[in-house]
Amino acid sequence: MYADTQNDITRQVVRVAQLLLAYGAESDLVEEISQRLGQALGLASVELSISSNSLVLTSLVHGRCITTTRRIREHGINMTIVCELQRICLLAEKGLYGPNEVRKRLARIEPKTYPPYLVVLMIGLSCASFCHLFGGDIAASVITFFASAMGMSVRLTIAKRHFNLLVNFAVTAFVTSMIAQLGYMFSLSDTPQSAMAASVLMLVPGFPMINAISDMVKGHMNVGISRWGHATLLTVSSVIGITIAMQLGGIFL
Structure with missing residues (x-):
């Protein structure tokens, strides 16, 4: 050769x-x-x-x-x-x-993505389904749908402008939690806690955490720890956004 x-x-x-x-x-x-x-x-x-x-x-x-x-x-x-x-x-x-x-x-390889409106719709439906599985009533599921759909819209908009991913997660969690609190503020649901919990599930970095554990188990410790740290930072950013929203809304779960 x-x-x-x-x-x-x-x-x-x-x-x-x-x-x-x-x-x-x-x-x-x-x-x-x-x-x-x-x-x-x-x-x-x-x-x-x-x-x-x-x-x-x-x-x-x-x-x-x-x-x-x-x-x-x-x-x-x-x-x-x-x-x-x-x-x-x-x-x-x-x-x-x-x-x-x-x-x-x-x-010729190029990433193919789904249309934003379809992503927003499916995220809203999936989070609303989780709310129902958590025991939430119809009103809580509807609130979850709108909260998660709006949060995903914010997330896609921020991502399009190339903001830092940690800022993206924090702002998305804040907006989503503020909307999900409507069930508490106006007594729209008998299970408002289900809406609060289910609406932010789209921010759980499940895939990065799975990859991190897989890498560490298979001996790639440096990469695994790096991925785990990145996933942890994303989780902390989401928690910060949720906490600020709950403080402003006067709600403490």
Whole structure:
């Protein structure tokens, strides 16, 4: 294998690893896909070192090593991208894709998102359903629907303007809790506490916490602790927003 070919394949493999980490894949999966793709494209071996915000990849062919470093910038969780990268790896292993096909396929990858109005609607319905499961009455479920839908609208609006994610969670939690307090303020429901609890469930960072635990269990302690710390900060930001709203509303659960 020529040096230029090894350089090209190494760049493609590290790009796949970078995208996997940016869109929420666990570290063990990133290592596995990178090694399998590199070997499928002709590399003898691929070694990967992952940290909280960067990765270092080394490829080896006929005793010649190439090492490259990439910075990781999170783009939010998107399993569609992760599945597409796994599909590219499988096609390369079957011999259907070579370096050129992989490069073209990577260039066409773009995150696909649902329309904002649909996200807002489904978040409202899901939180209202949780309120019902918590024992809330019809009025509490309706309040939860509007509170969570409005909160999600605020969250998407702030995200579009690229504010810090911690600020986003705090403001969203504040707005959502203020609306959810209507059941207390105007005695609209017999179970207003259910609305307060269910309306902010959209802010629970479940996926990052699962990834953090998975990384730590599988030996990626640095990345796992980093992800756990990030998820904890998001939770604390939400709690701050909820607490300020409850203080202003004079409600203490």
